[in-house]
Amino acid sequence: MLLSELKTGEIGVIVKVNGSGAFRKRILEMGFIKGKAIKVILNAPLKDPIKYKVMDYEVSLRRSEASLIEVTYPETMTEKTSVAEEYLFEDNTDCEGCVLKKAPNSSRQITIALVGNPNAGKTSLFNIASGSHEHVGNYGGVTVDSKEGKIKHNGYKIKLVDLPGTYSISAYTPEELYVRKYLIEEKPDVVINVVAASNLERNLYLTTELIDMELPLVMDLNMYDELQASGSEFDHQMLAKLLGIPILPTVSKSGQGVSELFDTAIRVYEEKEPVVRRIKINYGNVIENSISRIKIQLDKEKNIELVYPTRYLAIKLLEKDREITRFVKAHYPDAASIMEKVSSQIKEIEDTLQEDTESAITNARYGFVAGGLRETFKENVKDSDSTRIIDAVVTNKYVGFPLFFLFMWIMFECTFRLGAYPMEWIESGVGWLGDLIKQYMPDGMFKDLLVDGIIGGVGGVVVFLPNIVILYAFISFMEDSGYMARAAFIMDKVMHKIGLHGKSFIPLVMGFGCNVPAILATRTIESRNSRMITILINPFMSCSARLPVYLLFVGIFFKSHAGLALFGLYLIGILIAIISARLFKRFLFQGNDTPFVMELPPYRIPTVKAVIRHMWDKSKQYLKKMGGVILIASIIIWFLGYFPNNEEMNQQFDTMIAQVEENHSLQLIDENQKEEQISELESERNTQHTENSYIGKIGKFIEPVMAPLGFDWKISVSLLTGSAAKEVIVSTLGVLYTGDEESDETSLRARLLNANNMDGSPTFTPLVVISLLLFVLIYFPCVATVAAIKEEAGSWKWGIFSLFYTTLLAWLVSFLVYQIGSMFV
Amino acid sequence: MIQEILVAITGIIVLVVVAHRVYNFFRNDKPSGGSCGCSHCGPQVSKNR
Numbered sequence: 001m002l003l004s005e006l007k008t009g010e011i012g013v014i015v016k017v018n019g020s021g022a023f024r025k026r027i028l029e030m031g032f033i034k035g036k037a038i039k040v041i042l043n044a045p046l047k048d049p050i051k052y053k054v055m056d057y058e059v060s061l062r063r064s065e066a067s068l069i070e071v072t073y074p075e076t077m078t079e080k081t082s083v084a085e086e087y088l089f090e091d092n093t094d095c096e097g098c099v100l101k102k103a104p105n106s107s108r109q110i111t112i113a114l115v116g117n118p119n120a121g122k123t124s125l126f127n128i129a130s131g132s133h134e135h136v137g138n139y140g141g142v143t144v145d146s147k148e149g150k151i152k153h154n155g156y157k158i159k160l161v162d163l164p165g166t167y168s169i170s171a172y173t174p175e176e177l178y179v180r181k182y183l184i185e186e187k188p189d190v191v192i193n194v195v196a197a198s199n200l201e202r203n204l205y206l207t208t209e210l211i212d213m214e215l216p217l218v219m220d221l222n223m224y225d226e227l228q229a230s231g232s233e234f235d236h237q238m239l240a241k242l243l244g245i246p247i248l249p250t251v252s253k254s255g256q257g258v259s260e261l262f263d264t265a266i267r268v269y270e271e272k273e274p275v276v277r278r279i280k281i282n283y284g285n286v287i288e289n290s291i292s293r294i295k296i297q298l299d300k301e302k303n304i305e306l307v308y309p310t311r312y313l314a315i316k317l318l319e320k321d322r323e324i325t326r327f328v329k330a331h332y333p334d335a336a337s338i339m340e341k342v343s344s345q346i347k348e349i350e351d352t353l354q355e356d357t358e359s360a361i362t363n364a365r366y367g368f369v370a371g372g373l374r375e376t377f378k379e380n381v382k383d384s385d386s387t388r389i390i391d392a393v394v395t396n397k398y399v400g401f402p403l404f405f406l407f408m409w410i411m412f413e414c415t416f417r418l419g420a421y422p423m424e425w426i427e428s429g430v431g432w433l434g435d436l437i438k439q440y441m442p443d444g445m446f447k448d449l450l451v452d453g454i455i456g457g458v459g460g461v462v463v464f465l466p467n468i469v470i471l472y473a474f475i476s477f478m479e480d481s482g483y484m485a486r487a488a489f490i491m492d493k494v495m496h497k498i499g500l501h502g503k504s505f506i507p508l509v510m511g512f513g514c515n516v517p518a519i520l521a522t523r524t525i526e527s528r529n530s531r532m533i534t535i536l537i538n539p540f541m542s543c544s545a546r547l548p549v550y551l552l553f554v555g556i557f558f559k560s561h562a563g564l565a566l567f568g569l570y571l572i573g574i575l576i577a578i579i580s581a582r583l584f585k586r587f588l589f590q591g592n593d594t595p596f597v598m599e600l601p602p603y604r605i606p607t608v609k610a611v612i613r614h615m616w617d618k619s620k621q622y623l624k625k626m627g628g629v630i631l632i633a634s635i636i637i638w639f640l641g642y643f644p645n646n647e648e649m650n651q652q653f654d655t656m657i658a659q660v661e662e663n664h665s666l667q668l669i670d671e672n673q674k675e676e677q678i679s680e681l682e683s684e685r686n687t688q689h690t691e692n693s694y695i696g697k698i699g700k701f702i703e704p705v706m707a708p709l710g711f712d713w714k715i716s717v718s719l720l721t722g723s724a725a726k727e728v729i730v731s732t733l734g735v736l737y738t739g740d741e742e743s744d745e746t747s748l749r750a751r752l753l754n755a756n757n758m759d760g761s762p763t764f765t766p767l768v769v770i771s772l773l774l775f776v777l778i779y780f781p782c783v784a785t786v787a788a789i790k791e792e793a794g795s796w797k798w799g800i801f802s803l804f805y806t807t808l809l810a811w812l813v814s815f816l817v818y819q820i821g822s823m824f825v
Numbered sequence: 826m827i828q829e830i831l832v833a834i835t836g837i838i839v840l841v842v843v844a845h846r847v848y849n850f851f852r853n854d855k856p857s858g859g860s861c862g863c864s865h866c867g868p869q870v871s872k873n874r
Binding site: 442444445446449632636639 | 827828829831832835836839842843850
């Protein structure tokens with residue numbers, strides 16, 4: 001029977017894994033091996049994917065993928081139970097030829113690389129050790145690039161490198177390839193293998209590959225507190241002796257055991273660690289014979305630089321590893337006969353063992369792990385009640401989706417409502433500062449720059465800091481608790497319908513924070529088609545830089561339903577993303593989707609410290625942006641709006657004002673009339689000055705294109721400058737809509753509300769604002785995002801495509817909304 | 826006059842910063858894009874000598 005035919009709650013034993021290529025390899029490595037028990041936990045709300053439990057962790061598979069796995073009920077299992085359980089650990093011998101380790105040098109500067117499964121806690125360890133604040137989350141694939149940090153420990157300067165999480169180093173995904181290349185080419189002095197203590201069996205699979213690579217290893221038994229709390233007993237010292245690798249229990253999030261871990265890493269580097277012993281994993285007679293034969297053939301070539309250990313090369317060749325095959329073909333003069341030997345050995349193994357070499361080697365590795373754990377680990381089998389109860393609710397077929405949308409709505413409502421109070425305080429502070437400068441600084445050009453340029457521009461944006469921080473706190477909670485992975489789980493079928501992958505959902509939600517890291521996060525998606533579509537639709541996810549624009553206008557025109565209006569904007573963005581994804585799938589990226597294999601981590605309550613640190617980091621980032629791109633843009637916009645200084649026009653206005661004053665002195669007009677006429681002249685002077693300024697000319701130049709959307713030239717210029725960063729739209733509006741000289745409107749909201757067109761009609765009507773908000777939502781977020789698209793897609797073509805596609809679409813949507821809306825309003 | 830000088834200095838600083846950022850942006854010739862189109866294919870990790 002097939003795995004997909006098992007009902008919820010039933011247990012099956014894996015008989016055979018069908019399928020081919022990356023999917024098969026991946027699930028074999030994740031523990032879907034012959035003889036393993038697998039339990040159906042639950043179905044997603046739309047009946048697909050399905051959550052399974054195998055090897056003490058939870059993983060989701062689509063129904064179509066589950067149908068590739070043959071299972072049987074445990075009671076009908078007549079064959080040997082598992083290859084793994086028959087493994088004799090005593091068969092492993094010391095590796096005598098392991099020579100690739102770098103000799104210690106006297107510089108006391110070493111490189112330590114962190115390697116481990118996704119969500120094993122590498123980045124938490126990296127952060128606590130190096131004092132960095134790299135992004136962590138309770139789901140796999142948060143780290144998509146290597147991060148470097150420097151620490152000093154026991155007189156050593158350590159370069160600590162955090163590598164992306166991988167289940168193996170088979171080079172099937174970009175991360176795996178990256179990790180393997182790094183380990184081989186950089187040759188770190190010590191490798192810390194971070195292992196999640198809560199899921200030893202699957203995590204140790206990667207350790208077996210690291211042993212084969214003959215790397216100097218230390219094992220970090222992370223999340224040791226969870227293992228202790230589970231009641232399981234683990235003799236880690238015994239396993240350390242068996243593996244010849246020192247094992248140190250740690251709790252990375254609190255820092256417990258981290259110092260001892262680095263002490264051990266240094267001892268390993270200095271070759272003073274007594275536990276260290278080079279072992280050779282025994283793959284069983286049949287495979288071992290083939291390895292030896294290939295190794296002999298490889299060893300014949302004496303002039304080859306030993307980049308990879310030859311035993312490792314032989315194993316990988318038997319596993320049909322494409323990269324290693326390419327390497328051998330490129331570097332070994334006698335490659336043809338080597339490959340011939342490999343083919344004959346593969347055939348021999350497959351004929352003898354009646355299974356392909358990939359499965360046979362994976363089974364043997366899991367056998368090695370099981371052998372080690374059998375002697376050292378007594379598991380207290382206990383389902384995590386809290387995870388089971390929470391999952392029963394958040395992935396329930398009736399309430400799963402409503403709960404997700406409710407959570408989203410609460411997020412936006414809190415962003416607006418809770419953020420409104422500190423926002424008012426900051427707004428008053430900015431107003432007070434502007435008034436102070438206006439009052440005490442003598443009139444002049446620099447005063448204008450300070451008040452209208454810097455305070456008007458930066459001050460207009462900085463007031464939204466609390467809202468951004470609140471939004472990030474919610475996103476951080478979703479990531480750290482494990483809910484994000486569940487959201488991807490319940491959304492997979494919907495995403496699949498629109499041509500995307502469930503994993504695409506995570507980068508899309510991350511896009512609510514910032515599109516740039518969200519686009520980088522698409523690296524965890526194996527399928528090139530899904531990845532490209534996710535990258536190209538990511539700009540429709542409203543990033544936090546757009547939030548100030550939304551809050552500004554929603555706060556003026558839709559105040560009573562602000563949360564709903566914000567939610568609506570985000571939903572429209574999602575809708576446009578869905579439509580665009582369908583179009584891209586249909587016309588640009590046809591082809592089959594990759595399987596959905598995703599680990600579902602247990603729920604973890606985010607610590608207050610982690611959430612506060614996240615909020616603090618985001619505040620710092622936002623303020624840095626204020627002092628960087630927003631400040632620079634505000635000053636440039638002020639310059640463009642202030643110059644050229646038309647002396648002739650000023651003189652004309654001065655003459656007219658002098659004429660009014662003379663009329664008053666001749667008692668031709670009274671005091672009120674004088675003030676009214678002077679105010680009108682000043683306002684006229686301001687308008688003419690701005691219109692004749694450089695920015696006015698740019699605005700007037702693009703106004704004909706933007707006028708059909710209901711935008712005047714000032715709005716048009718703001719949208720243009722917003723291409724640097726979306727917050728700049730607000731700062732530009734702040735600089736351009738300075739209000740009347742006489743009026744005392746320090747709040748940008750008040751100035752916008754009172755802005756009028758030449759004919760006296762209000763510039764910002766609800767229809768103009770809707771058209772504007774839609775334009776801001778749809779057109780490309782910023783130059784950095786376009787650069788990230790270019791970088792990740794591998795070509796400027798896609799960056800430029802995104803720029804034109806989003807901008808043209810924004811124009812079209814705003815045009816339709818404004819023109820159709822004008823018929824009714 | 827002092828205010829005009831301060832504005833001029835501000836303008837020059839902004840000009841330099843912008844020119845530096847634009848230069849860095851285009852000078853950034855990191856190799857990217859492997860056969861699969863992602864920036865991770867063929868990572869350029871130099872060997873430790």
